[in-house]
Amino acid sequence: MLSQGFLNLNKPYNWTSHDCVARVRKLLRLKRVGHGGTLDPAATGVLPIALGKATRLLQYLPEEKAYKATIRLGVRTTTDDLQGEIINSQACAELNLAQVKTALSKFQGKIEQIPPSYSAIQVDGKRLYDLARRGEIVEVPVRTVEVFHIEILDWREGDFPELDVAIACGSGTYIRAIARDLGAILETGGTLAALIRTESSGFNLTNSLTLTDLETQLQAEIFQPISPDVPLQHLSSVTLPLTAAQKWCHGQRISQTFDVSGIVRVYDQQTRFLGIGQLQDEVLIPQMVFEAIS
Structure with a gap:
């Protein structure tokens, strides 16, 4: 069975990425398995899984992500989602959609964001969620993230109104922090009520597999990993003739004229994906050799 490539997994609720x-490691009987872009246990949706040598390609995946989120206003929690303890709760039935739209517009573009206290970010080598669970108070560093687009999908009035939004953003953006900060701007409090990741690192929810789907395909012996270069289409590509391809796969630098630059996908003339290279001054330097040819 082919075990080099990617799995576009639809992560189930209440499962950690680990x-x-x-x-997956147990189902495929494969030691080398990794994931891209951690999802909180309460979130579902796209979790890219790398299999075998493809684990070394995770660092080259595109960073863009997209989510569908439900934000509940009038509530603040310790974790900025419904998994935490309620810090404050106040009915805000008078809040209207026009006010929410005005406040939400402040979250588009490059914004400064303080990650939730319960998150996997490390401060002095320790995970924030470990520090928070021990009751240790630390200063969480502000980070700059980018939100490309926010679209309001639905608005439900009530004592604790809820807002459904679609968010497209860059890596490192915490949707829980957006929910919290939206509530702060509106002076009502806010927390994340539900989250689905619809796109991540070149994969989308439409083509994802659940763990049950994976088991079914394995039992029927029809499972095929996604080819390792499929999520790397955002990178330019170069094609090498046979002799140059053989040398490159053995770690040698190739000097020739290319019409692209930077990090690139490398192929041979039979369109086999050989790995990732870096072009510097018309010299192709091996970064990750995925498949060697003799």
Whole structure:
């Protein structure tokens, strides 16, 4: 069975990303399994899983992500989602959609964001969620993130109104922090009520597999990993003739004229994906050799 490439997994509710990796490793009987872009246990949706040598390609995946989120206003929690303890709760039935739209517009573009206290970010080598669970108060560093687009999908009035939004953003953006900060601007409090990741690192929810789907395909012996270069289409590509391809696969630099630059996908003339290279001054330097040819 082919076991080099990617799995576009639809992460189930209440599973950690690590849980998913462990399950896939067991199902495929494969040691080298990794994931891209951690999802909180309460979130579902796209979790890219790398299999075999493809784990070394995770660093080259595109960073853009997209989510569908439900934000509940009038509530603040310790974790900025419904998994935490309620810090404050106040009915805000008078809040209207026009006010929410005005406040939400402040979250588009490059914004400064303080990640939630319960997150996987490290401060002095320790995870924030570990520090928070021990009751240690630390200063969480502000980070600059980018939100490309926010679209309001639905608005439900009530004592604790809820807002459904679609968000397209760059890597490192915390949707929980957007929910919290939206509530702060509106002076009502806000928390994340539900989250689905619809796109991540070149994969989308439409083509994802659940763990049950994966088990079914494995039992029927029809599972095929996604080719390793499929999510790398954002990178330019170069094609090498046979002799140059052989040398490159053995770690040698190739000097010739190319019409692209930077990090690139490398192929041979039979369109085999050989790996990732970096072009510097018309010299192709191996970065990750995926498949060697003799």
